[in-house]
Amino acid sequence: MALPVNIEELIHGETVEWARIELKKGWNAKKVMHTMCAFANDIHNWGGGYLIVGVEEVDGQAKLPPEGIEQSTIDGIQKELLQLSHRITPNYFPIVEPYILDQKHILVIWCPAGDFRPFSAPASLEKGAHRNYYIRLNSNTVIAPQHSAEYNRLMELAARIPFDDRVNNQASIDDLDLGLIREYLQEIKSGLFEDSAHLPLADLCRTMHIAKGPNEDIRPVNVGLLFFSKEPHQFFDRAWIELVIHKGNSGKDFEEKYYKGPLHKQLREALYFIKNNIVSEQVIKHADKAESDRFFNYPFGAIEEVLANAVYHKSYEHGAPIEIQIFPDRITILSHPGPVPPVNAHVMANQKQIIAREYRNRRIGDFLKELHLTEGRGTGFPTIYKALADNGSPTPTFETDEASYVMVVIPIHDRFKGTESDGAGDGVSDDVKAPKFNTLNDVIVFCDQVSDQAGNQVSNQVSNQVSKQVKTLVEQNVNDKVLSILAFLEKGPKSMSELLSHIGVSKQTKNKRKYIDPLFDIDWLAYTIPENPRDRNQKYKITESGKKLLKILNK
CATH class of the missing domain: 3.30.565.60 (Heat Shock Protein 90)
Structure with a gap:
């Protein structure tokens, strides 16, 4: 199963700090175990880290193309990782995923911060080896010597979980919105996006570490509610x-x-x-x-x-x-x-x-x-x-x-002199300004936040040139059937079969994923029976955000 990160950006250090990434040219069980222990201890509350096997580090950067590891060794490494997990006390199990990068096999080991600090690991793989507490200092895995400041700090953190990573017992897994989760995975270009279409919600949330617990009582963690519930302020007072x-x-x-x-x-x-x-x-x-x-x-x-x-x-x-x-x-x-x-x-x-x-x-x-x-x-x-x-x-x-x-x-800038029309003199203009769309996200945000009054005026405010730019952004980043689908839905709710037939494609799951799901995920479409997505009478309808987009596209 894929990980909820963009692997290309991860390896280039674009979204995760280098101190949280350990590159290994080849497999070294002892060093991997020590680094897993250090990431689990997460002494700085950075959120754990990633071990990448098959990529060499040169001057703190990934050497690409990667050296890679032999495909035939991957299963054996994964079995050995399970044994290493049992050697760490308390037992700690990272999330492991093989990837192909530049036609080479690599192994990405995601080590989230552990809930039961402090963790210790044996100094070697020999039976009866002395145990140490390992931590990360800058980009290195080191021992926290007894009675040192680092050791004392680790003891202070014993079983102390930051608020955003705690289970929320006042919420249920159903308070997490699948559409929001899939929209996020699609935006960051995670390989997990494709898997999320058929994974049970509980399994998907566990993979992303936004829910914890046994099947009979799985609960969301606070960060999951903050990002993937539609109204976080229901769980966190005035979180806006x-x-x-x-x-x-x-x-x-x-x-x-x-x-x-x-x-x-x-x-x-x-x-x-x-x-x-x-x-x-x-x-x-x-x-x-x-x-x-x-x-x-x-x-x-x-x-x-x-x-x-x-x-x-x-x-x-x-x-x-x-x-x-x-x-x-x-x-x-x-x-x-x-x-x-x-x-x-x-x-x-x-x-x-x-x-x-x-x-x-x-x-x-x-x-x-x-x-x-x-x-x-x-x-x-x-x-x-x-x-x-x-x-x-x-x-x-x-x-x-x-x-x-x-x-x-x-x-404010010392030399800035506002005019009545530019909004600088009194802080903001009285009229809604013509929006500027540079990315697809600009379009999504505008459709989400603009007022109904502004939405009714948008066709008068947006120039033909901007409308064409929006159409290009939508077609390139979503699909070229968006205008046709939204215009058809303006006439009333339609079934999946009716929608696919209208745009001239066959009723297949791959066409639904390509043409309908992306619009649903970014809130331009909605279910007519949201409480039961699998209802046989289920249909799709256009949302208010979708109507505003349609006005822009129809300019």
């Missing part, structure tokens, strides 16, 4: 983003917006609104030179990084939303609680690069990184400062009482 637009500094004239739903969707929707309604560019021409000065009131890259980090590091045990306040001269982003030690107010105010010892949410970060919504450890602060410096903006301010909150203040 609030955006307040102030018309002035008096605090009396303002407009509020709420972004709810799965974490990645609310993050994208809030960023989409800010990008298209708050961020504005100003151009100053000079009589004595051809080049003009161009700058933004706020560089979008800085806002994106600050808000993504707020979602990543917020505590979802606290009933407090992330708050974005947009004033005429600044944007503030507030999240709760304070930073994780040893980061404090002095560090935040004086260091432009911060690498935390541990993270509050080890699993949330992994999902955001796979979706390219945040980067690796320690990259947030440099990204924010660079985006502001490149735009010529003032430096940001970081405030915290070290216990209850972190607030980032992004000041």
Whole structure:
């Protein structure tokens, strides 16, 4: 069974930090066992790691094409891995998957952080060997010597599971939405996407480590509910983003917006609104030179990084939303609680690069990184400062009482002079701006978040050129039958047979997966009987998001 990650990006270190990846040219049972133990101990709450057998490491990077391993040895290695799992105490079982990379066989061993720390392993494979506690320091697997700071830290973590990785006993496996899960797997290009079409939901969730427990009482973990339930705030009080637009500094004239739903969707929707309604560019021409000065009131890259980090590091045990306040001269982003030690107010105010010892949410970060919504450890602060410096903006301010909150203040560009039409003078324009679509996700987010009134106006706001661009994006990333399917469904709900017949293809599972499932997964289609997907009277209907897309495509 495939793993819920993009293997190509994993091997290139694009979504998982190198400290969490161990490359092995060949099989070495003892070293693999020690690294499995270290990833299971997860002393920094990074979320475990990955062992890749068959790929050599050169100067901290994967040497490609890979050396590979003999196909005939894979079964034997997997059997030996099971024996090694029993040598670790408590017993620890990673998830193993063979892959073919550049026509070479490799083995990817996913070692999620263990729930029953601390784990120990024998120093050698010989009977009666002395046992050690192994941990990861930077990119190395080392022993945590007794009474050392690392050893004491590991003992403190005994059976302590970060909140986002804990089982939620107030929810059931049915609270996880299969459509959201498949949409995520498709977006990150995981090989598990194809398997997910026929896997039982419980097995799929176990494979992704978003549910735990025996078959008779399998329960979702918190990170699964945060990303793959339609309304996470039902389980986590006020787990949403609030955006307040102030018309002035008096605090009396303002407009509020709420972004709810799965974490990645609310993050994208809030960023989409800010990008298209708050961020504005100003151009100053000079009589004595051809080049003009161009700058933004706020560089979008800085806002994106600050808000993504707020979602990543917020505590979802606290009933407090992330708050974005947009004033005429600044944007503030507030999240709760304070930073994780040893980061404090002095560090935040004086260091432009911060690498935390541990993270509050080890699993949330992994999902955001796979979706390219945040980067690796320690990259947030440099990204924010660079985006502001490149735009010529003032430096940001970081405030915290070290216990209850972190607030980032992004000041407006000193030379920015807004106009009534660009929204910079009062924080936002009164009219909905014509959206900018650069990726398929821009289209999906627009259809999800735009108001009904704006949806009715969209055909007047979007130019023919943009409409053609959207059509190209949809056809290239989904399929070329989308317009035909949506237009047919506008006349009323249709069965799968009717839909496939309408677009001129045979009634086969492969055609359903190609033409219907992708639209269902991104919420442009919905069931007429959602409580029983296998009902023999089941039909498909167009959603509100699908109707808005159809208006764009019909421009």
